[in-house]
Amino acid sequence: MKIAFVGKGGSGKTTLSALFIRHLAHAGAPVVAVDADINQHLGPALGMNEAEAAALPAMGDRLPLIKDYLRGSNPRIVSAETMIKTTPPGEGSRLLRVREDNPVYDACARPVELDGGAVRLMVTGPFTESDVGVACYHSKTGAVELCLNHLVDGHGEYVVVDMTAGSDSFASGLFTRFDITFLVAEPTRKGVSVYRQYKEYARDFGVVLKVVGNKVQGQDDLDFLRTEVGDDLLVTVGHSDWVRALEKGRPPRFELLEDANRRALRLLQTAVDATYELRNWERYTRQMVHFHLKNAASWGNARTGVDLAAQIDPGFVLGEGAVVRV
Numbered sequence: 113m114k115i116a117f118v119g120k121g122g123s124g125k126t127t128l129s130a131l132f133i134r135h136l137a138h139a140g141a142p143v144v145a146v147d148a149d150i151n152q153h154l155g156p157a158l159g160m161n162e163a164e165a166a167a168l169p170a171m172g173d174r175l176p177l178i179k180d181y182l183r184g185s186n187p188r189i190v191s192a193e194t195m196i197k198t199t200p201p202g203e204g205s206r207l208l209r210v211r212e213d214n215p216v217y218d219a220c221a222r223p224v225e226l227d228g229g230a231v232r233l234m235v236t237g238p239f240t241e242s243d244v245g246v247a248c249y250h251s252k253t254g255a256v257e258l259c260l261n262h263l264v265d266g267h268g269e270y271v272v273v274d275m276t277a278g279s280d281s282f283a284s285g286l287f288t289r290f291d292i293t294f295l296v297a298e299p300t301r302k303g304v305s306v307y308r309q310y311k312e313y314a315r316d317f318g319v320v321l322k323v324v325g326n327k328v329q330g331q332d333d334l335d336f337l338r339t340e341v342g343d344d345l346l347v348t349v350g351h352s353d354w355v356r357a358l359e360k361g362r363p364p365r366f367e368l369l370e371d372a373n374r375r376a377l378r379l380l381q382t383a384v385d386a387t388y389e390l391r392n393w394e395r396y397t398r399q400m401v402h403f404h405l406k407n408a409a410s411w412g413n414a415r416t417g418v419d420l421a422a423q424i425d426p427g428f429v430l431g432e433g434a435v436v437r438v
């Protein structure tokens with residue numbers, strides 16, 4: 113199950129991603145955590161100290177390795193150089209699974225021990241000016257998108273991405289790669305305006321978008337969110353002393369998280385799991401092809417000097433039954 117946390121800067125994306133990851137790990141579920149946010153804070157939010165977080169390998173620096181592994185023996189993708197962030201898998205491509213060891217995890221993922229279990233953490237690495245543009249060849253989130261487009265995840269397996277709702281994710285199609293997107297919003301006009309914009313993009317692509325209200329204090333905040341986002345409001349989280357203690361460098365045990373917030377996390381998982389029924393691998397594959405053609409035409413063909421439309425394998429549908437040829 114692929115889950116994105118998006119929202120305005122400072123709304124609590126990283127905090128809620130980290131809490132949800134802790135909740136899943138505590139429940140014994142396999143988790144791959146991905147930090148694709150401009151402000152790379154997921155490692156520290158999962159309890160890493162500065163030195164440990166700084167030592168994490170950046171996916172953005174390992175794009176050639178990721179591309180070479182994923183293209184495998186796919187005859188339509190002649191080199192890693194011609195593989196762009198939207199290049200879809202086809203016959204001969206290697207696929208990724210949540211529970212396995214593979215060279216991509218070896219190079220990019222590090223284990224993080226949490227109460228109840230370890231998760232794999234992957235980080236895009238710090239963003240530069242050129243990563244925030246729309247037509248970016250070396251985009252950091254491109255590595256995440258390639259992994260998601262080659263990932264065959266099943267029920268009870270989780271990939272949680274702490275992400276920015278930036279224009280590049282709309283241009284590349286990254287925003288369509290999730291079973292569910294949690295939009296973290298504080299009860300403010302700015303928080304809600306990010307929701308409206310996201311909803312607008314999401315409309316034509318069957319994106320499941322739910323709002324998680326954060327830093328909600330009392331009835332007036334709740335009423336405000338309810339009025340502004342209606343039924344898309346899934347749950348709200350209040351100020352958490354547990355989170356504050358973590359920020360002070362005194363991480364409490366996960367069991368000590370406030371009851372109301374633990375309930376909220378359970379509700380998030382229920383919402384995630386319920387989307388399994390809505391899965392449609394055929395549509396998922398079709399959307400990656402759609403965005404690949406769009407990116408090929410707008411910058412990819414010119415950038416690589418080849419016709420990237422030829423990379424599409426018309427007979428290929430990604431899915432849990434997909435055959436991996438290694």
Ligand SMILES: Nc1ncnc2c1ncn2[C@@H]1O[C@H](COP(=O)(O)OP(=O)(O)OP(=O)(O)O)[C@@H](O)[C@H]1O
Nearest residue numbers: 121122123124125126127151327350351352355359
């Ligand atoms: N429910 C909460 N209770 C207490 N503190 C919170 C809560 N949610 C977020 N915070 C605090 O608010 C600050 C911003 O949260 P966080 O870093 O998660 O936001 P973000 O959306 O990831 O921000 P950025 O855009 O900078 O990545 C942090 O200091 C965090 O500890």
Ligand SMILES: [Mg+2]
Nearest residue numbers: 126149151153
């Ligand atoms: Mg953040």
